[in-house]
Amino acid sequence: MSLRFSDFVLDPGTHQLRRGEEERHLGPKAFELLELLLRHRPNVVTKEAIHDRLWPGTFVSGSTLATVVGEIRAALDDDAGRPRFLRTVHGVGYAFCGEAREEEPGEPAAAAGRLSYRLLFEDREIALRPGENLLGRVDEGVVWIESPSVSRRHARIRVEGGQAILEDLGSKNGTFWRGQRISAPVTLSDGDEIRLGKVSLTLRILPVDATTLTDQA
Numbered sequence: 001m002s003l004r005f006s007d008f009v010l011d012p013g014t015h016q017l018r019r020g021e022e023e024r025h026l027g028p029k030a031f032e033l034l035e036l037l038l039r040h041r042p043n044v045v046t047k048e049a050i051h052d053r054l055w056p057g058t059f060v061s062g063s064t065l066a067t068v069v070g071e072i073r074a075a076l077d078d079d080a081g082r083p084r085f086l087r088t089v090h091g092v093g094y095a096f097c098g099e100a101r102e103e104e105p106g107e108p109a110a111a112a113g114r115l116s117y118r119l120l121f122e123d124r125e126i127a128l129r130p131g132e133n134l135l136g137r138v139d140e141g142v143v144w145i146e147s148p149s150v151s152r153r154h155a156r157i158r159v160e161g162g163q164a165i166l167e168d169l170g171s172k173n174g175t176f177w178r179g180q181r182i183s184a185p186v187t188l189s190d191g192d193e194i195r196l197g198k199v200s201l202t203l204r205i206l207p208v209d210a211t212t213l214t215d216q217a
């Protein structure tokens with residue numbers, strides 16, 4: 001049975017981790033560990049239990065497990081300092097801390113893969129449309145952000161191919177993703193914080209059947 005979390009799907013049957021239409025490579029140990037943590041979510045899986053599962057009867061150093069965890073985080077674009085999926089419980093083990101659901105065998109791929117992209121801004125929830133979504137102080141933008149720190153055409157989010165891609169448009173005060181100013185397009189994940197100048201927004205990526213539209217700018 002596949003496991004869906006945010007815009008990722010872990011499929012043990014095909015031994016694949018996918019984000020939209022893109023396959024994210026994981027080695028055998030990393031794949032097995034991610035599945036283990038998902039199956040036991042939200043509980044912590046101890047380092048001893050992980051060792052017994054991944055390397056039964058074999059001695060491995062602590063750095064080996066850390067390398068496998070790092071491989072998973074890289075595939076999920078997860079930040080150890082601000083984890084969305086993989087939480088470190090120091091001195092104990094690891095836990096999957098995101099929302100996940102199981103998909104029944106034979107569930108239509110198109111229906112299962114339909115996602116809703118939306119921005120949380122102040123007390124509003126703005127649905128993003130397929131294609132370009134302009135952010136700034138312009139009438140044609142998906143949301144008007146009234147702030148002197150935001151340029152007219154500040155940034156855009158492109159929704160395409162099962163992904164949301166953030167791009168700065170030469171703004172004066174910068175576009176920030178996870179606290180870092182970006183100079184090239186970046187692929188967003190559920191829960192990512194975006195900052196335009198001094199204005200913060202949060203991206204949510206949810207299955208269509210789990211969303212309720214509250215605003216359309």
